[in-house]
Amino acid sequence: MLRSRVFLTALAVAALTSIATAATTPTIVTPATAKWQPVPQFQGWQMAAIVGNPETPGAYYAYLLKAPPGGKALPHFHKMTENVTVISGTVMFGLGDTIDLAKAKSVGPGTVASIPAGVHHYAVAQNGAVLEISGIGPDTTTFVH
DSSP states (O other), rough: HHHHHHHHHHHHHHHOOOHHHTTTTTTOOOTTOOOEEETTTTTOOOOEEEEEETTTTTTTEEEEEETTTOOOEEEEEEEEEEEEEEEHHHHHEEEEESOOOOTTEEEEEEEEEEETOOOEEEEEEEEEEEEEEEEEEEOOEOOOO
16 A cells, blocks of 8 residues: 555656646747648648647647638548637638538638638638647548548
């Protein structure tokens, strides 16, 4: 019994120590310092990792998306909730299976949208934009058409 308590106490101290160590090393990424990579699904768009891996089930992730002027994220949906924050630029966000800018909402820097799993949506970057995307993996994208 005493050995179990000693073991559990040592385990708890080790876990707290590793959490404290990880928490003291911030990750700072700006649009200017990001390591941009092409996004195959969205022509002309680029992404840069901030933290985590979007493909890891059950793990938090965040990345930046850079859209060119007029860049379109065609109607799609995800298996998980997607959180989107507009960092710069103006984006038209809409719901549905086809892009309809008359029904889309124009949003700018500071806007946050949390899109539930399965909701069909699209985006068009009016003048180019940088977005932060975050959620709990795996991050999936399924196109409507």
